[in-house]
Amino acid sequence: xxxxxxxxxxxxxxxxxxxxxxxxxxxxxxxxxxxxxxxxxxxxxxxxxxxxxxxxxxxxxxxxxxxxxxxxxxxxxxxxxxxxxxxxxxxxxxxxxxxxxxxxxxxxxxxxxxxxxxxxxxxxxxxxxxxxxxxxxxxxxxxxxxxxxxxxxxxxxxxxxxxxxxxxxxxxxxxxxxxxxxxxxxxxxxxxxxxxxxxxxxxxxxxxxxxxxxxxxxxxxxxxxxxxxxxxxxxxxxxxxxxxxxxxxxxxxxxxxxxxxxxxxxxxxxxxxxxxxxxxxxxxxxxxxxxxxxxxxxxxxxxxxx
Ligand code: HEM
Numbered sequence: 315x316x317x318x319x320x321x322x323x324x325x326x327x328x329x330x331x332x333x334x335x336x337x338x339x340x341x342x343x344x345x346x347x348x349x350x351x352x353x354x355x356x357x358x359x360x361x362x363x364x365x366x367x368x369x370x371x372x373x374x375x376x377x378x379x380x381x382x383x384x385x386x387x388x389x390x391x392x393x394x395x396x397x398x399x400x401x402x403x404x405x406x407x408x409x410x411x412x413x414x415x416x417x418x419x420x421x422x423x424x425x426x427x428x429x430x431x432x433x434x435x436x437x438x439x440x441x442x443x444x445x446x447x448x449x450x451x452x453x454x455x456x457x458x459x460x461x462x463x464x465x466x467x468x469x470x471x472x473x474x475x476x477x478x479x480x481x482x483x484x485x486x487x488x489x490x491x492x493x494x495x496x497x498x499x500x501x502x503x504x505x506x507x508x509x510x511x512x513x514x515x516x517x518x519x520x521x522x523x524x525x526x527x528x529x530x531x532x533x534x535x536x537x538x539x540x541x542x543x544x545x546x547x548x549x550x551x552x553x554x555x556x557x558x559x560x561x562x563x564x565x566x567x568x569x570x571x572x573x574x575x576x577x578x579x580x581x582x583x584x585x586x587x588x589x590x591x592x593x594x595x596x597x598x599x600x601x602x603x604x605x606x607x608x609x610x611x612x613x614x615x616x617x618x619x620x
Contacts (some may be wrong), residue, residue, distance in 0.1 A: 318586045321425050322607035326615065328432035333384040337619065344482040345388070346380030347524045348576040348583075349531065353402055355568035359542065362495045363487035363591035367402040367410065368567060377572055378585065379474040379527060380617075382415065394468035397515040398479040398501060399585035400540075400570065410594070412585045414501055416480035417468065420554035421461040422515070425604040431455060440454045457555040459492045472508035472514035474527045474537040484597035485549040485590065487542075496545035496597065498558065504537040528575050536572040541565065558569035584613045 329341050336344055353375050353417055359368040367373045380397040381390055399413045422428035434447050448466070452459040469476040481499035510518075519525060530536060544563045550556045588596050588606040596602055614620055 319607070320601050321429065322604065322611045324429050325432070325604070325608045326611045327424060328429050332432050332435035335385070336386050338616055339386045339399045340380075340384075340616055342384045343380035343382055343399075344386035345521075345524075346378045346397065346399075347527070349377045349379070349527070349536075349572045350574040350576055351375045351377050351400070351570050351572040353400075353540070353568055353570045356566065358565055359487070359567040360542075361487075361492075362489050362542075364490055364499070365410070365487070366404050366406075366593075367591070368593075369441050371405070373405070375570065376401050376576065376580065376583070377439050377570070378583070379521070379523070384425060387518035387520075391470045391510070391520075394470050395465060396471065396477060396479075396523070398474070398477075401583060401585060404591055409589065409590065411585045411587055411589050412499060413482060414475045414481050414499065415587050416471065416479055417461065417464055418480040418482065418557050419461045419464070420482050420601060421458045421465070422455070422601065423457050423553055423555045424600055425608075427455055427458070427605075428585065429603070431458065431609075457553075461555060469509040469512065470483050472510060472521070472526075473505065473528055473530065474523050476503050476508035478502055478507060479538075481587075482554050483587065483602040484545060484549075485600050486551075486595040486597060488501050488593055488595060494595075496549065496551050497542040497543070500541040500543065500564070501538040502541055504539060504569075510582070531572060533577055538570045539566055540568045540570065542567055552599045554599055554601045582617060583610060586610075 326341050350366050352372050354372040355362055355569055357367045378399045381393055382395040382397060396416045402410050424548040434451050448462045479501040484496050485500055486494050487497050541564050549558045586606055586609050
């Protein structure tokens with residue numbers, strides 16, 4: 315049987331075997347830039363949670379937008395899923411992270427499935443499986459099918475500021491009376507949604523997304539609205555491959571205003587999705603908890619070279 319602490323190492327090894335090793339870079343979402351922001355809550359989340367950054371007072375934040383590929387030289391148009399990692403600075407000096415991507419579900423239900431699926435990526439050219447490979451994965455992991463179909467159909471956004479980002483995982487909000495409410499987060503772009511056509515983005519520079527956002531924030535602030543979807547009895551809380559019904563109630567809980575690119579990239583930052591303050595608990599999703607250990611392995615390799 316697999317020792318629990320070996321699997322995160324295997325997962326990061328599997329990514330490196332599939333896509334290559336790029337010293338100094340994150341082992342996934344390798345290419346990205348940092349921005350300075352302020353999150354202003356509107357008070358509506360206070361019915362559901364005591365988390366300080368979601369109540370009434372604005373807090374500073376840093377944001378990293380990224381390409382999902384583990385290869386930092388991959389062109390933006392080549393890997394449509396994009397990442398938006400936000401670190402909120404809390405009044406007591408601690409931080410909490412909210413990491414989201416432009417797809418609402420993940421392709422693996424368990425860490426073991428993630429490692430197995432990566433082996434298929436390894437056999438594929440440039441770490442991007444073709445349709446035949448994806449079909450083989452779908453036979454062994456039917457729950458991955460919907461997510462792969464979405465990835466295949468995805469287009470690159472016109473701008474990092476014109477995409478919707480999802481937390482995928484469920485978190486439990488706890489209010490002042492101790493009541494627990496499962497939620498999923500979603501960032502809605504105030505600039506609206508915009509996607510390139512199938513081949514259009516390929517005409518743009520390999521780094522067009524960071525270039526575009528750098529110019530955009532010099533012109534005007536980039537704003538995202540934070541939404542929470544409220545889970546109901548029977549909605550899965552432990553399965554990142556499963557979406558909740560679209561009709562679930564969604565509430566707007568605040569705005570993130572991104573105003574400036576950070577010239578001195580703080581590359582020691584580790585966006586661990588399990589770092590949550592009082593008033594928020596991680597759900598029982600095994601992928602969410604696994605990310606804590608897998609990201610630590612990647613962090614040690616990129617910062618300490620081991
Ligand atoms: C088995 C599951 C997963 C594994 C093994 C994995 C692996 C990784 C690794 C190794 C990194 C680099 C960490 C670092 O060096 O700081 C990373 C970053 C990232 N991952 Fe995952 N990941 C998983 C699931 C997910 C899911 C479900 C999401 C959806 C929200 C996600 C979104 C991201 C994003 C946005 C980043 C970039 C964060 C940043 O800007 O620092 N990952 N992932």
